[in-house]
Structure formats: structure tokens, C-alpha cells
Amino acid sequence: EPEVTQTPSHQVTQMGQEVILRCVPISNHLYFYWYRQILGQKVEFLVSFYNNEISEKSEIFDDQFSVERPDGSNFTLKIRSTKLEDSAMYFCASRSGTIETQYFGPGTRLLVL
Amino acid sequence: AQSVTQPDIHITVSEGASLELRCNYSYGATPYLFWYVQSPGQGLQLLLKYFSGDTLVQGIKGFEAEFKRSQSSFNLRKPSVHWSDAAEYFCAVGAQAAGNKLTFGGGTRVLVKP
Numbered sequence: 001e002p003e004v005t006q007t008p009s010h011q012v013t014q015m016g017q018e019v020i021l022r023c024v025p026i027s028n029h030l031y032f033y034w035y036r037q038i039l040g041q042k043v044e045f046l047v048s049f050y051n052n053e054i055s056e057k058s059e060i061f062d063d064q065f066s067v068e069r070p071d072g073s074n075f076t077l078k079i080r081s082t083k084l085e086d087s088a089m090y091f092c093a094s095r096s097g098t099i100e101t102q103y104f105g106p107g108t109r110l111l112v113l
Numbered sequence: 114a115q116s117v118t119q120p121d122i123h124i125t126v127s128e129g130a131s132l133e134l135r136c137n138y139s140y141g142a143t144p145y146l147f148w149y150v151q152s153p154g155q156g157l158q159l160l161l162k163y164f165s166g167d168t169l170v171q172g173i174k175g176f177e178a179e180f181k182r183s184q185s186s187f188n189l190r191k192p193s194v195h196w197s198d199a200a201e202y203f204c205a206v207g208a209q210a211a212g213n214k215l216t217f218g219g220g221t222r223v224l225v226k227p
Contacts, residue, residue, distance in 0.1 A: 031213065043157070043203060043217040056214055091156060095213070101147070102207075102215060106156035 002026040004105035006092050012111045013082055021077045021108045023092030032075045033093040033102060034067065036060070043091065049075065082112045115140045115206050119218035126194050127226045134189040134221045136204030145207035146187040147215065148178055152200045160202075163187065174198070199225040 005024045013019050025032050034046040047057040049067055066078045075094075079086055089109050093102040116139045126132050138144055145164050149157040161172025168180040178189045187204060201222045205215040 033214065035215070042219045043205075043215075045214040045216065048214055058214075093215075101159055101162055102213075103159070104149070104157040 004092055004094055004103050006090075006105035006108050008108060009106065010109045010111075012113065015084055015112055016081050019079050019082055019110065021079075021090050021092075021110070023075045023077075023094075023105055024073050025075055025092065025094030026096070026103060027073070029094035029096045029103075031055075031095045031102075032067075032069070033095075034077045035091045035093065035104075036088040037091065037107075038085075038088045046077070046090075079110075082110075084112050086110060087112045115144070115208055115216045117204050117206050117216055117218035119202075119204055119221050121221045122219070123222045123224065125224040125226060128196055129193050132189075132191045132194045132198070132223065134202050134204075134223070136187045136189065136218060137185050138187060138204070138206045139185065140206050140208075145213075146178075146180060147205040147207065148172065148176070148187075148189050149203045149205060149217075150174075150200050151203065151220075157203065160189070194223075194225055196225045196227065199223055 007022045032049040035043050037043045045058050047061045048055045064080045068076050089107045091107045092105040095102045118137045120135050147162045148160040150160050160176050161170050163170050163180045171177050176191050180187050201220045203220045204218040207215050
């Protein structure tokens, strides 16, 4: 069964460094998402992406964040200058159509020191 | 704005007993509703979903949920829990707008006693 994959599974970085989190959505899916879950808190929406542009973003998704679909398979989240409070599990999700289910990847646990 | 409330932060249940997890949502139109499960250190796995039609939906692992519009609820049930059901359960509502983001509840952590 097709699944969303994410790399790396864990990443440790120093405050102020740039990180890129990578996702490979399910191949025929058209809509892509990033969510995050700070330890012990609820899963929060960051951004949705369709047709090579952002369709919606939350207030969390400030200028330090960017997303890109550099080729036909990858979907990336970049944090330009990480802060301690960016430490969280980041989930990528994708869906095929207008009302179809979002399928989540296993997540990348980011720790900013 | 859409929102989801899961009133129970923790639930402890004995193996073999029934389980019900509560979920209340706030959304202006007909919602798309989901239950996801997250095992420790794992990602989010879809248990079941409601888009329209029959208000009682069946999911994987023996779970079911009932959509009650009058109560703005989408409670998850399982008649007999197994030790492997110990996990965190998240209810989510999806918007009908183009982005279709999901808004999650705070989650309910289920502990299963032998």
C-alpha cells in the first residue's frame, strides 16, 4: 500500500541553523500539508500546498518557514533560522482529491539545542 | 473557525471492556470528521472517517464512530479493547475550503489494564 515517507526520522540542530525536512507524498496525490506537534500538545496545521503554491498557512508559518516541491516527488519544509520553540514532531500529509482523506507520514522529530 | 474538543485527556480501561472516546466539534457547515490513532513514537494512522451518508461509520481495528449533528459529536467506540489499543487518539475536523486543513483535538490517551 502506498504511503507517505519522511526523512530524516530525527534531526538535532543548533539554534539559528537552517533545517530542511523532506517528505515524499503518495505518488498520485495533489494536495500536500505540513503539521507539527510540540511534545505533549495537539497536532497543529502549518501549511497546505496545491498546484505549486501555498493554499493556506497558519499564523505559526511565518517568514522563517518555506515549502517547496522541487521535483515531481519531494515536498520539503525549510526552517531558515531555527529557534528552541521549533522543537517538535513535524508531520507531512497528502491527499488525492478535493475531499479525500489526508494520509500522514511517520514524522520527523526535530530537536533544536 | 473550526475547533475540536476531546474532553477526556486520559482514559484507563480494562482489557476486554468497552471503550468510548468523546469528540465535540465546532464547524459552520457539514464537517468532514476523522479519528486518527498515534502509538508511542509513531505517526498518525487513520482509524475512520465521516464525509456524508450513514452516520455510523466503521473503521479499522474494530472501531466505529457515530456522527450526531444535533450534539456536534463524533464519538469513537470499541466493544472490546485489546492491549494493543493503548495509544493516543485524535479527533479531527476538516474544512471544506480549498486548503482542507485538519483541526485536531487535544487527544485522549488510552491506557489498557490487563
